[in-house]
Amino acid sequence: MFTKVLVAEDYEIANQGIVKVLNDEVKIYNIHEAQYCDDAYLKFRKAHQEEEPFELLITDLSFKENHKVQTRTSGIELIQDIRKIQPDINVIVYSQESRPDKINMLFQKLNINGYVCKGQHAIKELVHCIQGVYKGNIVLPPEVKDANQDNIINLDDFDIMLLEELALGFTKKEIVQKLKKQKISPNSESTIDKRVSKLFDDFKAKNTTHLVAIVKDLGLL
Amino acid sequence: MFTKVLVAEDYEIANQGIVKVLNDEVKIYNIHEAQYCDDAYLKFRKAHQEEEPFELLITDLSFKENHKVQTRTSGIELIQDIRKIQPDINVIVYSQESRPDKINMLFQKLNINGYVCKGQHAIKELVHCIQGVYKGNIVLPPEVKDANQDNIINLDDFDIMLLEELALGFTKKEIVQKLKKQKISPNSESTIDKRVSKLFDDFKAKNTTHLVAIVKDLGLL
DNA sequence: AAAGTCCTTACAGATTTCCGTAATCGAGGG
DNA sequence: CCCTCGATTACGGAAATCTGTAAGGACTTT
Numbered sequence: 001m002f003t004k005v006l007v008a009e010d011y012e013i014a015n016q017g018i019v020k021v022l023n024d025e026v027k028i029y030n031i032h033e034a035q036y037c038d039d040a041y042l043k044f045r046k047a048h049q050e051e052e053p054f055e056l057l058i059t060d061l062s063f064k065e066n067h068k069v070q071t072r073t074s075g076i077e078l079i080q081d082i083r084k085i086q087p088d089i090n091v092i093v094y095s096q097e098s099r100p101d102k103i104n105m106l107f108q109k110l111n112i113n114g115y116v117c118k119g120q121h122a123i124k125e126l127v128h129c130i131q132g133v134y135k136g137n138i139v140l141p142p143e144v145k146d147a148n149q150d151n152i153i154n155l156d157d158f159d160i161m162l163l164e165e166l167a168l169g170f171t172k173k174e175i176v177q178k179l180k181k182q183k184i185s186p187n188s189e190s191t192i193d194k195r196v197s198k199l200f201d202d203f204k205a206k207n208t209t210h211l212v213a214i215v216k217d218l219g220l221l
Numbered sequence: 222m223f224t225k226v227l228v229a230e231d232y233e234i235a236n237q238g239i240v241k242v243l244n245d246e247v248k249i250y251n252i253h254e255a256q257y258c259d260d261a262y263l264k265f266r267k268a269h270q271e272e273e274p275f276e277l278l279i280t281d282l283s284f285k286e287n288h289k290v291q292t293r294t295s296g297i298e299l300i301q302d303i304r305k306i307q308p309d310i311n312v313i314v315y316s317q318e319s320r321p322d323k324i325n326m327l328f329q330k331l332n333i334n335g336y337v338c339k340g341q342h343a344i345k346e347l348v349h350c351i352q353g354v355y356k357g358n359i360v361l362p363p364e365v366k367d368a369n370q371d372n373i374i375n376l377d378d379f380d381i382m383l384l385e386e387l388a389l390g391f392t393k394k395e396i397v398q399k400l401k402k403q404k405i406s407p408n409s410e411s412t413i414d415k416r417v418s419k420l421f422d423d424f425k426a427k428n429t430t431h432l433v434a435i436v437k438d439l440g441l442l
Numbered sequence: 443a444a445a446g447t448c449c450t451t452a453c454a455g456a457t458t459t460c461c462g463t464a465a466t467c468g469a470g471g472g
Numbered sequence: 473c474c475c476t477c478g479a480t481t482a483c484g485g486a487a488a489t490c491t492g493t494a495a496g497g498a499c500t501t502t
Binding site: 010011012013014016017018021035064096098118119120121122123166167168169170171205206207208209210211212213216217221 | 231232233234235237238239242256285317319339340341342343344387388389390391392426427428429430431432433434437438442
């Protein structure tokens, strides 16, 4: 089993809960805690420099900013930064987020090893996840397994970029100009039209405003 | 101090944490727990019928739906339903939500007595909140106190309704028709235009799509 | 009573959206 | 080689958005 673990979670009650679960259920005792993203990063770098690296990172996604100045505001950045130092580190994300698209994004873009959803069965799922990751598996939460069958709309980077620009209030003409300036193709207004129309169909949206509202609700932006 | 308390919180680790805090810090021992909204409601009604009512409800806002069928999905409905039975019950909401507008809404629309934000200092804040509510005070979280000074954009129900309709993809003409059908005034297209333009100014939005995106991000919808 | 303010409403024009049709181009299969 | 398919692009027109100006009513202030 893993011997040295870092838990990054700003919510102190949950932080204690995780430690307790690791102790009682998984028999891991060398556990370091961090309530701030920056703190987690520093602890990680120190351990790596001293050649006693962590084997597993369990982290939340969102960290509240408060009096202390934080350069990393989200667990995503933390994971990216830590992976730069130690690419093979095992990462389990432990977060409130339950939207399948967003969770899938974590697996695809960050190559995390496991995900546990804060919720009613967090203890059981966390134990199962740690054991699975230790065996080298990718452990999806039940929420995603269920949803993964159908209902997946394949959005490429261009679609996402379009949605982001639209959500920022840019007109299609402005987007076209940006694309031409950056020499990204396709970059004609009519293609943008077509693409967005396809998104209307995909998400059953009536117009651009509706589309952005839907996508925001789904957590894709 | 309060003697009989109901804790409604689906996240089991947090649930245990609250009980522990109430025991250790506030010396409350008659604590009943509920992991489901419906469960909380039934326990409450039973206690009230047996004339041993709860004095305080501590509840989360969001409850995950799962295998069990839940008629109440949110803590808001739970509070409303419980208030119908026992209007003077003290209610403390204990939730992830940190956006001032949303928290303010809870105080204004539901007349809750206190709010504690899940976070780094949840224990201290929870204790402080319970003690304040026991003295008959309304206890705002620090997040809201800080933000309440400036930065508040006053949205009336009409504005919210407009934003909701726009986010649902209705055109202004459709909204006008709805309003006329429901005999709600104002209901002219030009007033709708003016109102939305004012919202543009308030939120520094470039167009309707941008506006809805901003408002979604702020959590007002 | 007069002046000022705020909200509602009407109207008009420039711009943008939305949704057709149609032409072009490149990749791949028969 | 030709044909098809999908993606890109061009173009056009009805509808909707956005932004002005202006006028009327309710209310307050002086």
